[in-house]
Amino acid sequence: MALGDHSAREAVTGAERDGGVLRFVTAGSVDDGKSTLIGRLLFDSKALLRDQAEAIARSRHARADEGELDLALAVDGLEAEREQGITIDVAYRYFATPRRTFIIADAPGHEQYTRNMVTGASTADLVVVLVDAYRARSGQLLAQTRRHAAIAALMGLDIVVAVNKIDLVDFSETVFAAISASVDRLARALGVTARIVPIAAKAGDNVVDRSTRMPWWTGPTLLELLETTPLRAAKAGAALRFPVQRVVRAGGSTREAYRGYAGRVESGLVAVGDEIEVASSGARAIVAGISTFDGPRTHAGAGRSITVTLDREIDISRGDVLGPPGIRDATAVRLIADVCWLSDAPWAKGRRYILKQGTAKTGAVVTDILFRRDPAADLQEVASPGALAMNDLARVRLTVQKPILADAYEDLPATGGAILIDPYTHQTAAALFLRSAEQDESASEWSI
Amino acid sequence: MRSEALAFERPHTDPLSHLDWLESEAIHILREIAGECESPALLFSGGKDSAVVLRLAEKAFRPGRLPFPLLHVDTGHNFPEVIAYRDRRVAELGERLVVAAVEDSIARGTVVVRSETDSRNAAQAVTLLEAVSEHGFDALIGGARRDEEKARAKERIVSFRDAFGQWDPKAQRPELWSLYNTELKRGEHLRAFPISNWTEADVWAYIARENIPLPDIYYAHERDVIRRGPLLQPVTPLTPARANDKVERLTVRFRTVGDITCTCPVESTAATPLEVLAETHQATLSERGATRMDDRTSEASMERRKREGYF
Numbered sequence: 001m002a003l004g005d006h007s008a009r010e011a012v013t014g015a016e017r018d019g020g021v022l023r024f025v026t027a028g029s030v031d032d033g034k035s036t037l038i039g040r041l042l043f044d045s046k047a048l049l050r051d052q053a054e055a056i057a058r059s060r061h062a063r064a065d066e067g068e069l070d071l072a073l074a075v076d077g078l079e080a081e082r083e084q085g086i087t088i089d090v091a092y093r094y095f096a097t098p099r100r101t102f103i104i105a106d107a108p109g110h111e112q113y114t115r116n117m118v119t120g121a122s123t124a125d126l127v128v129v130l131v132d133a134y135r136a137r138s139g140q141l142l143a144q145t146r147r148h149a150a151i152a153a154l155m156g157l158d159i160v161v162a163v164n165k166i167d168l169v170d171f172s173e174t175v176f177a178a179i180s181a182s183v184d185r186l187a188r189a190l191g192v193t194a195r196i197v198p199i200a201a202k203a204g205d206n207v208v209d210r211s212t213r214m215p216w217w218t219g220p221t222l223l224e225l226l227e228t229t230p231l232r233a234a235k236a237g238a239a240l241r242f243p244v245q246r247v248v249r250a251g252g253s254t255r256e257a258y259r260g261y262a263g264r265v266e267s268g269l270v271a272v273g274d275e276i277e278v279a280s281s282g283a284r285a286i287v288a289g290i291s292t293f294d295g296p297r298t299h300a301g302a303g304r305s306i307t308v309t310l311d312r313e314i315d316i317s318r319g320d321v322l323g324p325p326g327i328r329d330a331t332a333v334r335l336i337a338d339v340c341w342l343s344d345a346p347w348a349k350g351r352r353y354i355l356k357q358g359t360a361k362t363g364a365v366v367t368d369i370l371f372r373r374d375p376a377a378d379l380q381e382v383a384s385p386g387a388l389a390m391n392d393l394a395r396v397r398l399t400v401q402k403p404i405l406a407d408a409y410e411d412l413p414a415t416g417g418a419i420l421i422d423p424y425t426h427q428t429a430a431a432l433f434l435r436s437a438e439q440d441e442s443a444s445e446w447s448i
Numbered sequence: 449m450r451s452e453a454l455a456f457e458r459p460h461t462d463p464l465s466h467l468d469w470l471e472s473e474a475i476h477i478l479r480e481i482a483g484e485c486e487s488p489a490l491l492f493s494g495g496k497d498s499a500v501v502l503r504l505a506e507k508a509f510r511p512g513r514l515p516f517p518l519l520h521v522d523t524g525h526n527f528p529e530v531i532a533y534r535d536r537r538v539a540e541l542g543e544r545l546v547v548a549a550v551e552d553s554i555a556r557g558t559v560v561v562r563s564e565t566d567s568r569n570a571a572q573a574v575t576l577l578e579a580v581s582e583h584g585f586d587a588l589i590g591g592a593r594r595d596e597e598k599a600r601a602k603e604r605i606v607s608f609r610d611a612f613g614q615w616d617p618k619a620q621r622p623e624l625w626s627l628y629n630t631e632l633k634r635g636e637h638l639r640a641f642p643i644s645n646w647t648e649a650d651v652w653a654y655i656a657r658e659n660i661p662l663p664d665i666y667y668a669h670e671r672d673v674i675r676r677g678p679l680l681q682p683v684t685p686l687t688p689a690r691a692n693d694k695v696e697r698l699t700v701r702f703r704t705v706g707d708i709t710c711t712c713p714v715e716s717t718a719a720t721p722l723e724v725l726a727e728t729h730q731a732t733l734s735e736r737g738a739t740r741m742d743d744r745t746s747e748a749s750m751e752r753r754k755r756e757g758y759f
């Protein structure tokens with residue numbers, strides 16, 4: 001049997017080695033080599049094909065020296081980007097190894113595009129933060145690096161720091177150690193851990209193939225780190241969150257009449273026989289069946305799209321969330337959240353935005369800005385000027401029209417994350433990272 | 449009495465293989481569009497990507513009917529096998545098919561063609577937008593993938609089109625988590641791409657796993673072709689051999705099926721989805737690079753066409 005046949009069959013059967021899908025976002029300052037790194041990952045894992053490589057080579061905008069591929073051009077998608085030689089929006093890239101499938105969100109490094117990193121990071125398990133070894137050779141990290149690590153910490157991502165262009169400091173262990181110490185200090189200040197690896201993206205050292213030019217490095221390559229990081233969704237023990245997408249009726253009034261609730265398990269696990277509760281009403285029922293097009297299941301974990309049937313008729317519609325008994329106590333109308341403002345139209349005080357959480361939509365007013373966070377200074381709290389503009393990070397208090405789940409983003413990212421939509425322009429105005437219900441009853445007099 | 453269904457040990461984890469993950473994400477997207485939009489349609493061309501989306505729609509909505517009609521933009525430049533397949537699938541599934549024909553746009557005068565054999569890829573966008581306003585569709589679900597092309601790599605899963613059907617790549621709505629912003633004003637519409645995150649290899653692996661029927665021309669068959677640079681152009685009534693052309697009879701298959709005047713097969717003996725998948729793993733040319741004459745013209749041609757409403 002040819003090798004190709006073998007991997008083909010494995011891809012179909014979802015063989016045991018299938019480590020699922022790891023999504024990661026790349027972040028770095030302008031010219032740290034993000035695009036080159038992605039090009040390298042695609043090229044070395046053979047996801048970048050000959051004609052694409054040729055198109056790069058014949059591009060009018062190639063910056064690389066004669067005879068060398070400018071790998072960055074493989075990922076800079078839009079015309080304007082090619083002309084300016086910069087990345088201006090999130091692009092998605094794909095590659096697979098025999099162990100795992102990867103989706104990369106390429107988020108740009110410019111300060112004014114922080115929102116794009118937040119966007120790319122929202123679906124990611126992990127962030128690769130690039131550091132230019134030459135620019136950081138004294139051990140001093142750039143403000144932009146601190147900013148990216150801070151956003152990753154705020155969003156609870158696994159952090160991998162790739163110290164790139166190590167060739168420009170002669171593969172020096174001393175320089176790497178100095179940068180490594182700074183990264184450790186930064187991680188401690190942010191309350192996270194970060195793994196670190198020295199690479200040269202352009203030549204490929206320690207990206208996919210182990211470098212022979214850094215014998216002092218005995219740690220994993222970047223790809224090995226990516227292949228072995230546990231997936232976020234697989235986190236065992238998380239509470240069940242099943243937002244209902246559709247109520248499914250079939251069979252009319254026949255004996256087989258069927259009423260099911262279609263949706264995706266966003267966290268935790270649901271099994272036949274479990275008692276569930278509807279978050280909005282507190283009504284309870286027992287799971288009678290879990291069905292799919294491919295037949296019934298006994299259980300379904302995070303990430304599975306299913307249809308649930310219950311042992312009794314209770315009032316459930318799109319936007320409701322099924323969870324464990326007691327889930328209703330986790331709902332609130334006044335909440336505390338961190339916000340990243342995304343829209344170029346600044347926050348309008350008093351405006352009622354549309355809040356979307358899971359499949360639920362409700363009106364929401366940001367009532368107070370408690371403080372701003374300075375992402376370039378390890379998320380330090382700074383006094384709020386009472387305004388929110390694009391790329392601002394702040395802690396806010398909000399009031400919603402109908403109760404929503406006050407799930408903490410760090411524990412339950414699928415329901416702890418929400419968006420605000422401007423009701424007039426329909427732009428996606430803000431990303432919310434819910435932290436808790438507001439405990440202080442007198443905190444705000446807003447009624448909505 | 450202890451019910452049969454309860455006679456198992458409750459597990460704590462339920463890991464998904466990468467195909468399961470992709471499938472589940474696509475089902476979630478289809479159900480979101482059905483839940484939030486009033487009048488969606490699913491583009492069904494008879495090509496492999498739309499065949500996959502159609503299977504995913506069955507997975508999302510059976511045992512009920514699909515909550516939207518199928519829509520085919522008929523260029524008139526079709527492979528007959530593909531049209532036969534389209535009609536067979538629609539009949540088997542018992543769903544409704546709406547056909548929007550470029551020929552009708554030509555008759556109306558909204559599309560002008562220079563010659564019968566010009567590619568109708570650009571004209572397709574006009575006919576598609578006419579169908580959107582005629583039927584009042586507010587969301588078009590399609591099988592485009594981000595790995596197909598660089599401009600598509602930046603496309604949102606749910607992507608906004610203004611009242612002129614235009615895509616503005618610089619004013620895209622940020623898309624976070626799986627929270628899709630589906631808010632629209634009158635005349636605007638959405639494009640939704642449930643298999644955005646799939647690669648060509650994923651598509652073939654899924655076709656094999658699910659036994660999804662496809663038009664025969666996706667598998668190895670004999671065909672008269674003419675070598676044009678790196679491409680093999682099929683000899684058809686719309687693309688006849690010219691005086692000095694050397695016609696060869698080769699064993700080929702199509703990797704994509706589009707406008708017959710600009711879609712080329714590749715040499716292959718792959719007769720089953722698994723054999724195609726094995727070739728895909730060893731391919732050195734991208735899907736569009738090997739088969740599309742129109743995308744090669746300029747570095748930015750896909751991006752320009754997309755802005756103008758192309759799918």
Ligand SMILES: Nc1nc2c(ncn2[C@@H]2O[C@H](COP(=O)(O)OP(=O)(O)OP(=O)(O)O)[C@@H](O)[C@H]2O)c(=O)[nH]1
Binds near residue numbers: 164167203
């Ligand atoms: N010496 C050396 N140069 C590198 C390495 N990696 C990238 N470069 C160069 O650094 C420059 C910037 O690389 P890019 O990949 O375009 O940087 P980027 O971070 O994607 O920048 P933006 O796209 O503008 O955000 C290019 O000239 C690369 O060739 C490396 O490992 N060693």
